[in-house]
Amino acid sequence: MKILSIALNTFRENLRDKLLYNLLVFALLMIGSSVILSRLTLGEFHRLILDLGLGSINFFGILIAIFVGIGLVSKEIEKKTIYTIVSKPVARYQFLLGKYLGLTITLFVNTVVMALGLLVVLSAQAVPIEGLLFKALALIFVEFMVIMAAALLFSTFTSATLSAIFTLALYVIGHLTADLKTAGAKMDDLSRGLLNGLYYLLPNLERFNLKGHVVHHLEVSGSDLLLIVAYGGAYTAFLLFLASLIFHRRDFR
Amino acid sequence: MTPSPDLVVQTDQLSKIFRVGFWGKRVTVVEGLNLDVRRGEVFGFLGPNGAGKTTTLKMLMGLIYPTSGQAWLFGKDLGDPQSKARLGFLPESPYFYDYLTSREFLRFYGHLFGLWGAALDKRIDELLELVGMTPAKDLQLRKFSKGMLQRVGIAQALINDPELVVLDEPMSGLDPIGRKEVRDLILRLKESGKTVLFSSHILHDAEVLCDRVAMILKGRLVACGRVTDLLDEGASHPVELVVDRLTQEGLAHLRPLADKVVVQGDRILIVLKSQQQVGAALEIVRAAKACLVSLNPQKGSLEDLFIREVEGHRSSTER
Ligand SMILES: Nc1ncnc2c1ncn2[C@@H]1O[C@H](COP(=O)(O)OP(=O)(O)OP(=O)(O)O)[C@@H](O)[C@H]1O
Numbered sequence: 001m002k003i004l005s006i007a008l009n010t011f012r013e014n015l016r017d018k019l020l021y022n023l024l025v026f027a028l029l030m031i032g033s034s035v036i037l038s039r040l041t042l043g044e045f046h047r048l049i050l051d052l053g054l055g056s057i058n059f060f061g062i063l064i065a066i067f068v069g070i071g072l073v074s075k076e077i078e079k080k081t082i083y084t085i086v087s088k089p090v091a092r093y094q095f096l097l098g099k100y101l102g103l104t105i106t107l108f109v110n111t112v113v114m115a116l117g118l119l120v121v122l123s124a125q126a127v128p129i130e131g132l133l134f135k136a137l138a139l140i141f142v143e144f145m146v147i148m149a150a151a152l153l154f155s156t157f158t159s160a161t162l163s164a165i166f167t168l169a170l171y172v173i174g175h176l177t178a179d180l181k182t183a184g185a186k187m188d189d190l191s192r193g194l195l196n197g198l199y200y201l202l203p204n205l206e207r208f209n210l211k212g213h214v215v216h217h218l219e220v221s222g223s224d225l226l227l228i229v230a231y232g233g234a235y236t237a238f239l240l241f242l243a244s245l246i247f248h249r250r251d252f253r
Numbered sequence: 254m255t256p257s258p259d260l261v262v263q264t265d266q267l268s269k270i271f272r273v274g275f276w277g278k279r280v281t282v283v284e285g286l287n288l289d290v291r292r293g294e295v296f297g298f299l300g301p302n303g304a305g306k307t308t309t310l311k312m313l314m315g316l317i318y319p320t321s322g323q324a325w326l327f328g329k330d331l332g333d334p335q336s337k338a339r340l341g342f343l344p345e346s347p348y349f350y351d352y353l354t355s356r357e358f359l360r361f362y363g364h365l366f367g368l369w370g371a372a373l374d375k376r377i378d379e380l381l382e383l384v385g386m387t388p389a390k391d392l393q394l395r396k397f398s399k400g401m402l403q404r405v406g407i408a409q410a411l412i413n414d415p416e417l418v419v420l421d422e423p424m425s426g427l428d429p430i431g432r433k434e435v436r437d438l439i440l441r442l443k444e445s446g447k448t449v450l451f452s453s454h455i456l457h458d459a460e461v462l463c464d465r466v467a468m469i470l471k472g473r474l475v476a477c478g479r480v481t482d483l484l485d486e487g488a489s490h491p492v493e494l495v496v497d498r499l500t501q502e503g504l505a506h507l508r509p510l511a512d513k514v515v516v517q518g519d520r521i522l523i524v525l526k527s528q529q530q531v532g533a534a535l536e537i538v539r540a541a542k543a544c545l546v547s548l549n550p551q552k553g554s555l556e557d558l559f560i561r562e563v564e565g566h567r568s569s570t571e572r
């Protein structure tokens with residue numbers, strides 16, 4: 001209940017933040033502008049609209065996840081609002097989870113708005129809408145959840161700027177982990193072990209990317225989908241657990 | 254050491270060392286602090302800027318962890334959720350959620366104590382009235398002045414009707430009327446059986462309000478006790494005597510008894526060394542047929558004690 005109160009308060013605070021609206025407007029413009037581009041290229045408008053649309057949703061969602069995520073806790077410490085919360089009967093992990101849940105709600109609403117924008121564009125251009133599209137959207141959101149948790153984790157022990165850099169780095173590397181393994185295969189034992197370790201430790205974010213499937217109409221089975229969602233959930237839980245551990249020990253000064 | 258159940262706040266050799274800068278230089282901010290606050294008293298926590306008051310209160314509130322030593326609230330270890338439920342805290346220069354109105358803000362904080370619905374709304378209205386913020390109840394907090402934030406901050410600290418109210422510099426940022434209101438509020442809390450612990454460097458407030466005070470300097474306790482006891486400690490207080498039309502001869506007799514004599518036309522101010530001189534001085538005044546204007550014992554003030562301690566400390570470190 002306390003977690004939910006904190007979450008709803010975070011959501012309300014987010015709703016009144018102008019940054020979010022700006023990002024949302026940009027995202028919708030981007031999705032809409034794919035219409036012009038698709039007219040320019042002959043043939044394959046469908047492919048391009050889908051690719052650009054999902055890409056914009058992904059990009060702007062990640063931006064929100066990182067830039068709101070890193071401020072979630074550090075702003076509360078900087079502005080000392082946390083002093084009055086932690087001195088109330090609220091455990092630190094409850095505070096952290098509440099903040100996380102609040103951002104999740106915020107980003108969910110944003111994702112729904114962006115997805116609706118995409119659906120409007122698609123139906124206006126008479127692009128057939130397949131079930132696969134929704135699976136792709138769902139996995140995009142799972143990726144957001146992982147990235148938000150990472151931003152939160154970093155912000156429990158470093159400054160906002162460093163957290164942003166770390167999260168961004170994790171995002172980029174997370175999409176390249178498959179390359180780590182291929183690169184390792186050609187190296188000596190030690191390097192291979194190291195790269196393999198990294199491969200398993202870092203999130204494999206490419207797993208959440210179904211854009212290629214959507215564009216090329218490659219169906220994904222329900223059990224595969226479930227497995228990927230479970231992977232995202234477990235990774236998020238792991239990051240949040242680490243964040244709580246660190247957050248529990250730190251001084252608010 | 255085991256905590257005593259009668260004490261609302263208790264610390265045992267509480268210390269805090271901060272690590273600052275790139276090399277993690279150790280700075281001792283609070284050192285071996287022993288405090289006890291009893292149920293139902295108003296306790297003043299005094300000291301100059303940077304003495305370590307806020308740091309100590311933050312340790313008690315579970316915001317930072319002590320480097321060594323122990324502390325208890327209501328006989329329980331710091332951070333215990335049950336004791337937090339009986340606590341209200343106003344941080345130093347509070348700053349709250351910008352985009353909430355004071356009502357939304359207090360409602361949110363009520364939820365954290367498990368308060369909901371009509372009972373909570375009623376409590377919020379009472380509190381806004383109490384701190385004089387009813388007219389601004391639907392205004393967003395980012396539009397508040399410093400003093401207004403301070404008032405909502407006090408309301409926030411009282412939302413759960415706490416047994417112990419901890420206020421870090423509750424008067425700062427308030428105008429004279431606001432100060433008086435906070436003083437009255439503290440007295441009202443005491444009347445209703447609450448325990449109040451507040452920090453301040455405004456000694457007058459502490460003198461008027463507190464049952465007991467503790468004074469710290471560079472993180473160490475230098476004085477602790479009832480205000481009257483601290484003020485009486487080792488002092489034979491001077492007495493100020495003002496007379497009109499005293500003859501030169503009378504003045505000559507008085508001089509040996511006096512610490513200081515100030516002549517202003519007809520009026521003469523004489524500071525007697527102590528109470529013991531009063532009888533003799535009055536004899537001389539009567540014999541000289543002068544007119545007695547006033548006779549005032551100079552009660553020491555916390556201010557004097559404060560300055561004495563600070564200067565004592567300075568000279569002892571210089572040596
Ligand atoms: N986060 C911190 N890191 C390092 N040193 C700190 C930190 N916070 C406080 N200090 C130092 O600790 C000392 C005590 O600070 P504190 O805020 O507790 O004083 P205070 O008694 O509350 O003073 P004031 O009356 O000005 O509020 C100061 O010398 C300050 O520089």
Ligand SMILES: [Mg+2]
Nearest residue numbers: 306307308345
């Ligand atoms: Mg202070």
